[in-house]
Amino acid sequence: xxxxxSNEDAVPEVPGFLxxxxxxxxxxxxxxxxxLAVATTESATCAAVLTTNLVRAAPVEITAASMKKSxxxxxxxxxxxxxxxxxxxxxxxxxxLRVRDAVADALESEPHEVLPASTGxxxxxxxxxxxxxxxxxxxxxxxxxxxxxxxxxIMTTDQWRKVAVASFAMGKERVTVLGIAKxxxxxxxxMATTLGYVFTDARVPAAALSRLLxxxxxxxxxxxxxxxxxxxxxxxxxxxxxMCRAKTDEKKLERAVTDVLSALGESIVRxxxxxxxxxxxxxxxxxNDADAAKAARTIATSPLVKTAVHGKxxxxxxxxxxxGRSGAKFDPKKARIEIxxxxxxxxxxxxxxxxxxxxAEIMASPRYTVWVVLGRGKGKAHYxxxxxxxxxxxxxxxxxx
Amino acid sequence: xxxxxSNEDAVPEVPGFLxxxxxxxxxxxxxxxxxLAVATTESATCAAVLTTNLVRAAPVEITAASMKKSxxxxxxxxxxxxxxxxxxxxxxxxxxLRVRDAVADALESEPHEVLPASTGxxxxxxxxxxxxxxxxxxxxxxxxxxxxxxxxxIMTTDQWRKVAVASFAMGKERVTVLGIAKxxxxxxxxMATTLGYVFTDARVPAAALSRLLxxxxxxxxxxxxxxxxxxxxxxxxxxxxxMCRAKTDEKKLERAVTDVLSALGESIVRxxxxxxxxxxxxxxxxxNDADAAKAARTIATSPLVKTAVHGKxxxxxxxxxxxGRSGAKFDPKKARIEIxxxxxxxxxxxxxxxxxxxxAEIMASPRYTVWVVLGRGKGKAHYxxxxxxxxxxxxxxxxxx
Numbered sequence: 006x007x008x009x010x011s012n013e014d015a016v017p018e019v020p021g022f023l024x025x026x027x028x029x030x031x032x033x034x035x036x037x038x039x040x041l042a043v044a045t046t047e048s049a050t051c052a053a054v055l056t057t058n059l060v061r062a063a064p065v066e067i068t069a070a071s072m073k074k075s076x077x078x079x080x081x082x083x084x085x086x087x088x089x090x091x092x093x094x095x096x097x098x099x100x101x102l103r104v105r106d107a108v109a110d111a112l113e114s115e116p117h118e119v120l121p122a123s124t125g126x127x128x129x130x131x132x133x134x135x136x137x138x139x140x141x142x143x144x145x146x147x148x149x150x151x152x153x154x155x156x157x158x159i160m161t162t163d164q165w166r167k168v169a170v171a172s173f174a175m176g177k178e179r180v181t182v183l184g185i186a187k188x189x190x191x192x193x194x195x196m197a198t199t200l201g202y203v204f205t206d207a208r209v210p211a212a213a214l215s216r217l218l219x220x221x222x223x224x225x226x227x228x229x230x231x232x233x234x235x236x237x238x239x240x241x242x243x244x245x246x247x248m249c250r251a252k253t254d255e256k257k258l259e260r261a262v263t264d265v266l267s268a269l270g271e272s273i274v275r276x277x278x279x280x281x282x283x284x285x286x287x288x289x290x291x292x293n294d295a296d297a298a299k300a301a302r303t304i305a306t307s308p309l310v311k312t313a314v315h316g317k318x319x320x321x322x323x324x325x326x327x328x329g330r331s332g333a334k335f336d337p338k339k340a341r342i343e344i345x346x347x348x349x350x351x352x353x354x355x356x357x358x359x360x361x362x363x364x365a366e367i368m369a370s371p372r373y374t375v376w377v378v379l380g381r382g383k384g385k386a387h388y389x390x391x392x393x394x395x396x397x398x399x400x401x402x403x404x405x406x
Numbered sequence: 407x408x409x410x411x412s413n414e415d416a417v418p419e420v421p422g423f424l425x426x427x428x429x430x431x432x433x434x435x436x437x438x439x440x441x442l443a444v445a446t447t448e449s450a451t452c453a454a455v456l457t458t459n460l461v462r463a464a465p466v467e468i469t470a471a472s473m474k475k476s477x478x479x480x481x482x483x484x485x486x487x488x489x490x491x492x493x494x495x496x497x498x499x500x501x502x503l504r505v506r507d508a509v510a511d512a513l514e515s516e517p518h519e520v521l522p523a524s525t526g527x528x529x530x531x532x533x534x535x536x537x538x539x540x541x542x543x544x545x546x547x548x549x550x551x552x553x554x555x556x557x558x559x560i561m562t563t564d565q566w567r568k569v570a571v572a573s574f575a576m577g578k579e580r581v582t583v584l585g586i587a588k589x590x591x592x593x594x595x596x597m598a599t600t601l602g603y604v605f606t607d608a609r610v611p612a613a614a615l616s617r618l619l620x621x622x623x624x625x626x627x628x629x630x631x632x633x634x635x636x637x638x639x640x641x642x643x644x645x646x647x648x649m650c651r652a653k654t655d656e657k658k659l660e661r662a663v664t665d666v667l668s669a670l671g672e673s674i675v676r677x678x679x680x681x682x683x684x685x686x687x688x689x690x691x692x693x694n695d696a697d698a699a700k701a702a703r704t705i706a707t708s709p710l711v712k713t714a715v716h717g718k719x720x721x722x723x724x725x726x727x728x729x730g731r732s733g734a735k736f737d738p739k740k741a742r743i744e745i746x747x748x749x750x751x752x753x754x755x756x757x758x759x760x761x762x763x764x765x766a767e768i769m770a771s772p773r774y775t776v777w778v779v780l781g782r783g784k785g786k787a788h789y790x791x792x793x794x795x796x797x798x799x800x801x802x803x804x805x806x807x
Contacts, residue, residue: 060730060738060754092723094739094755127723128756237727308709312799322493322528326638329461337461338495353461354495355529395796398713 016152017170019183020206021046021246024151026158029139031087031125031132037158039136041143042202043081043112046246051079052215053120054222056239062091063101063131064121065238071117077211079244080118082202083108083143084159085136086187088125091237100133107137111144122200122240124161124187152185152204159187159200164276169268171261176251180207180258184265188273201226201241201269203262207253209245217259218243225266229274229389230306241266274389275371279396282314283389285374288328291384296333298386300379303331311393319364321350324377335379343376344368417553418571420584421607422447422647425552427559430540432488432526432533438559440537442544443603444482444513447647452480453616454521455623457640463492464502464532465522466639472518478612480645481519483603484509484544485560486537487588489526492638501534508538512545523601523641525562525588553586553605560588560601565677570669572662577652581608581659585666589674602627602642602670604663608654610646618660619644626667630675630790631707642667675790676772680797683715684790686775689729692785697734699787701780704732712794720765722751725778736780744777745769 021044029039053072055065083104090097101121109116123131146154156166167186172179188199209217222241243262275283288301304310307327313320321342329337342350345367349360367373422445430440454473456466484505491498502522510517524532547555557567568587573580589600610618623642644663676684689702705711708728714721722743730738743751746768750761768774 058727058730059734059736060726092726092738092751092754092756094753127727237723237730308794308798315799322638325461325493326459326528329459329638333460335460337493350493352495353493355493393709393799395799397709398716398794398796398799 016150016156016168017181017183018149018152019181019204019246021049021248022204022244023147023149024155025143025146025148026151026154026156027139027143027146029085029136031085031136037154038085038087039139039143040084040155040158041081041108041147042155042204042244043147044079044244044246046248049079049244049246050077050209050211050214051120051242051244052077052211052218054218054241056237058237058239060092060237062089062123062238063093063097064090064123065240066098067101067105068120068122068240071120074117075115077214078115078118080114081108081112082120082122082242082244084122084124084200085131086124086159086161088123088129088131089127089238090123090131091127093128093130096130100131103133104131104136107140111140120242122238124159124200124238127237152183156185159185161187162189163187164189167269167272169265171264173257173261175249175253175257178249178251180205180249180253180261182258182261182265184269186269186273189276199226199239199273201266203241203243203265205243205245205258205262206248207245207258208247208249208251209253209255209258213255214243214245217255217262221259221263221266224263225270228387229270230302271389274391277391279394280391281371281394282368282392283372284314284391286377286388286390287374287385288377288379288387289385290378290380290382291333291335292382293384294386295384297384300328300331300333300377301386301388303327304377305388305390308393311390314368315392315394317365317368319344319349319361319368321355324375325350325353328377328379333379339380341378345373417551417557417569418582418584419550419553420582420605420647422450422649423605423645424548424550425556426544426547426549427552427555427557428540428544428547430486430537432486432537438555439486439488440540440544441485441556441559442482442509442548443556443605443645444548445480445645445647447649450480450645450647451478451610451612451615452521452643452645453478453612453619455619455642457638459638459640461493461638463490463524463639464494464498465491465524466641467499468502468506469521469523469641472521475518476516478615479516479519481515482509482513483521483523483643483645485523485525485601486532487525487560487562489524489530489532490528490639491524491532492528494529494531497531501532504534505532505537508541512541521643523639525560525601525639528638553584557586560586562588563590564588565590568670568673570666570673572665574658574662576650576654576658579650579652581606581650581654581662583659583662583666585670587670587674590677600627600640600674602667604642604644604666606644606646606659606663607649608646608659609648609650609652610654610656610659614656615644615646618656618663622660622664622667625664626671629788630671631703672790675792678792680795681792682772682795683769683793684773685715685792687778687789687791688775688786689778689780689788690786691779691781691783692734692736693783694785695787696785698785701729701732701734701778702787702789704728705778706789706791709794712791715769716793716795718766718769720745720750720762720769722756725776726751726754729778729780734780740781742779746774
């Protein structure tokens, strides 16, 4: 399987999908802020994973209801940036439906087969009329190689477009999996926050897509963190056009979707405001994967661990203390910690100053792995995080001013 | 009941207790680092609440084992600062026992009635010999009005001593409750972290003391946060000399202990490195207190809420989003948020820019309350937190260098 993370203008096409993106005047600075992706086949299917936050934006509510109604039949996604349409009550809902219906009309589609999404500031009313006025041009610009425009138009504070592509052979054909995401980490729940779209020409029933997407998201987007805050708008959609005639091997497709989401997830963490280091914590030796996930998540989201990462300080005491409060069961006396290839803790005790100095050198690099071995069990889990620096504070303390 | 937070040198005495503090040469800068408190009565009792972290320092392990053995009989606490004696293996345990036994010998006490505690850097071996050499002088300096010296000697990065006193009438006598704590917030788990001692002349069986302390800690120290990290050394001890002859009303004592711990807890949050604002989140309207506590804790520990507090930004979207991901059940459409007396969210939607500007003025003050009403249920909870500023990063990124 080949996997490629692309920030170039040239984005591969996916048979059965058209894309477009333009400026509808939602953002004050005139940057692109409206995106559309449309399936050209009648039998396209989709699956979605939505935010677990109880506070859900209007388009998330609409998507949840539509998915039940459509049973996974898919026509289009329409996404705006610059406005999250969250905490906007009945008015926000009305505006979201207005946009959704305008797109469905233009595409001659069932309304519930068009999934809307929004990302931007919470609590501001979506300018539905302005968006609706741009829909004809948005539809007019649809083209097979328009994914770069789509990716550009869903960005908020992102520093770069996030696009990843994988493909694999299926008989004499190739299946393509194209992923597009936005998010400068979870550090912007007000820019609310992560949106991810994966398009494939595979031929898969909606129920299988749904199972596969859940597992892939759990292994990727559910294991990245910038600050542990969950947004009101998080949405990931996997859509399959079915243009590839060969029956798709679901295992291979899951692998490709996982690889694409993994690449996008790492790109999001790398784009975290102020982030200088992406760190992968590999936790193992626990009784089961659930305990390992608890420990990995607590380590990766600890402000003290993240500030130590920022300071390039091999402060293993903070890593061990975070694991200790995570709820995972282990014997601290058996703990081993390695940064890069350097062992700094053995038997729950420090190896020495020399090892810590070596580890500090590795911590100067933009990406490295920390192994935390907490026993001899088979339970393991990973978590991807970034450092917590002063820029994070500057951005988030003064975000709205 | 009178309650008083005292930073002055004059500290009230508690009948039945003697205190001392001096420099034993553990800290490089020569500041006081060894403290002793001794009960003068034979029938003194105690209760303790220890860290829930799986990684526990040697003195915490000793205290846990001793409490089982002694069934709450109490003679003394001996505390050093400058060294946490955590993650130090068998050697650390040996050194801790050595100090504990030297104090027990000097006081002619059962060893397990002397409770040791340590606070400071993790992973360094405790200089037991040096400490033992200071024990005779430490015992020699014991005096009824020595609590200020005790308080000074347990400080690490604290900017001020943390002492609070409450008293209440019991028949013709008065019961005194004296609390002493250390901690510049949970932001220093490497300075590992919160120690709290409460001394009273009340006459209370150990079992009742234990119940009462647990409830008081749950209402106070378990509801403060600087960064959500739990230390390896947290210890709170409540000791009662029984010098007050009247049988003590447990309700009144619990109230006094709660007030004292509440005052100490607030002092700790105020002393959080870089903290400019102490904020009390009052969450109500949930189905039960447990749900309210979940929401309050998640709001108070959210980096995004804490950076907004730092920036004096009435960013209610972050508060609502944090409550939404907390696991508490509520209808976001019924949410109401008030900062100080200013309502900024009603029915889950913003009241308006004018209200937010007014709220921002209140957020300039060093201490204020935010009410988060999430429905009409009777469940409520509070949480005390401080802002997250750039100083926090500076201190924690470069802590060991």
